[in-house]
Amino acid sequence: MMLTTSPDRPAGTAGVPDLIDRLRRSGLQGRGGAARPVAAELDRVRAAGPGGVVVVNGVEGEPLSRKDATLLTTVPHLVLDGAVAAATTVGAPDVVVCAAAGPGLEAVRRAAGERGGVDGPVHVHVVAAAPGFVAGQESAVVAHLDGFAARPRGTGVPLWRSGLAGRPTVVKNVETLARTGLLARHGHQPDTVLLTLATAAGPRVLEVPAGSALDVVLDREGVATGAGVLLGGYHGTWTPSDVTVPLTVDAVRAGVVRPLLAGECPLAVTAVVVGHLAAASVRQCGPCTFGLPRLHQLTLALAAGRLDADGVHELRRTVGLLVDRGACRHPDASARTVASALTAFPAEVAAHRRGACLAARAVAA
């Protein structure tokens, strides 16, 4: 059984009494990036009392990711079945789908209109997302649905206590709810990871058994890899090509796999990524507003071979200034991407301090 090839008809999942047990037994972790256990989250919002909301997060702000739009396009009823099953389990009368504009949004909107009363007391609403990377952060999604700017919440009040319109709220990613839909329909869900492979020809969505070796998957897909792979996307971690990584949920997070091309410099790609992340800041918190542009400048200088030992030290210090100091994890994750480049490619960093680039030299040789 695969996610994207399941039949897509509404199955009537309002009222699966042991859904949380099924989630717990399957060990399902969220697929939006944070990889939190889903059973515990539903338990908590159920304990917060009736009248809650289940939000389907289809914002997919990660620039390289396409898996959620693909699921919304191919199996929208499966996603809605999962959301409705979750909603009935926690006593929530409403499911709100928030998805990026495009075919996925249109498909799920059409599907919501075709449900034909299978959802019992649960109402399904569909809303277009605000644009931007940070708009997909769960409290930013709720802010947008509440009619405010799509910015993460800084107060620390958890959504299960006070979310959409002050109601107990749980926000789950599209893929997470598709898997929940399979658990509600059949009692099990596939032990796979759904990936967006960023290739030179464009993004490719594929589902592989969890734990598959990264290099084997890339070989089978016919993707030649340069110096390394960025796993998890712009908020991800770099791994060098000569390291075999099992593709678990904890490793791939939101599922983006971005191999370097032959000759492509990991530090140059990191600089481009950090530039995007700095521009994506919603400039709400000081460390992110001021720290990400500096991180971008220093990473650009490193990639251009203009950073000496003191500069590299300053880059590492700036990484430290961004951890645990924001309303959301955008600064932390951006800093982690840079830190992982320094860890994964020490020889490339040393070469750039001398004004050379190993990746470029490998191609020239």
Next chain:
Amino acid sequence: MTELRIDFAACDGHGACTDLLPDLLVADDWGFPAVRGGGRRAVVPDGLLARAREAERLCPVLALRLGSSRG
């Protein structure tokens, strides 16, 4: 145990907290508070409770919250 939490979305880096609580907080390169030793919350020892309450009250944008920690 009492903890001090900073709402970074509200904080404008006025610096009252880092002036009042130098043992717990340090200003970063841009004047925003950082918890000494890292982390999202500062544990407030009993001897600094009065100052921490003053910092909470004096923050011009009400970005500080004192609360009890769980466990």
